Amino acid sequence: MLRLLSTFVGLVLTFNFLLAPYVMAEEPTEEPIEDLLPAKSAQPDAPSKSKEPAKPEKKEKRYFGTEQDPRVDAGIFHVAFAAGGNFFIEPKLEASNKQPTGDYFNDFGFGGGVVFDYDYSRMTENIPLMLRGMIGYRYVLQSVHVFDLEGIARRMWQFSDSSTFGIGVGVSTALWYRTLTDNSPYEETLFLPSFILETGFEFNPLMVELKWLVNRFGSDSTINGLEFLLGIRL
Secondary structure (H helix, E strand, O other): OHHHHHHHHHHHHHHHHHHHHHHHHHOOOOOOHHHHOOOOOOOOOOOOOOOOOOOOOOOOOOOOOOOOOOOOOOOEEEEEEEEEEEEEEEEEEOOOOOOEEEEEEEEEEEEEEEEEEEEOOOOOOOOOEEEEEEEEEEEEOOOEEEEEEEEEEEEEEEOOOOEEEEEEEEEEEEEEEEOOOOOOOOOEEEEEEEEEEEEEEEEOOEEEEEEEEEEEOOOOOOEEEEEEEEEEEO
């Protein structure tokens, strides 16, 4: 009996010894799970940004040629007080029928007023233009009081920061009141628009102006005169 038991144990041991290499070859070699995972970066992951709804883009204004310049003031404004003398010529008329006699009134007078200038030549754009207006009074021909309002456009030349020269043309609306004197045998009130040719200098704060005014033009009825003004800008 003992011999049979020892024989059975020997067969079992022999059988296990023979199967051991095959069993060990079939068992896979397992690596640690940590070695199979990708290496973690040293820096933490950036937090994810939530997507905001896109804002509508503003349409930019487009300009032809060059872009629009910043807004500038509409000219540099000056106010001046001016006074001076004048010399006017007017044909003499008969007191009864107002027909020309062939003679002329010609005499020196005086006048003055307030001058308003919008000077564009002093701007950064260097526009060679000045707009001049004047409200004034003049006494002419020994008997006439003239109240006028003038407007002149001038072409400017700038010589320095304080001196300019200009030539201009314009118009005037004037009310003439003729009094009764020895040289004027009748009294009347006239509305006489006039054409103006003008030139002058500005030596800031001084201004000098010479004007030729044609108040009426026609055969034996032309009234015209020269006026010289000297002013001071405020």
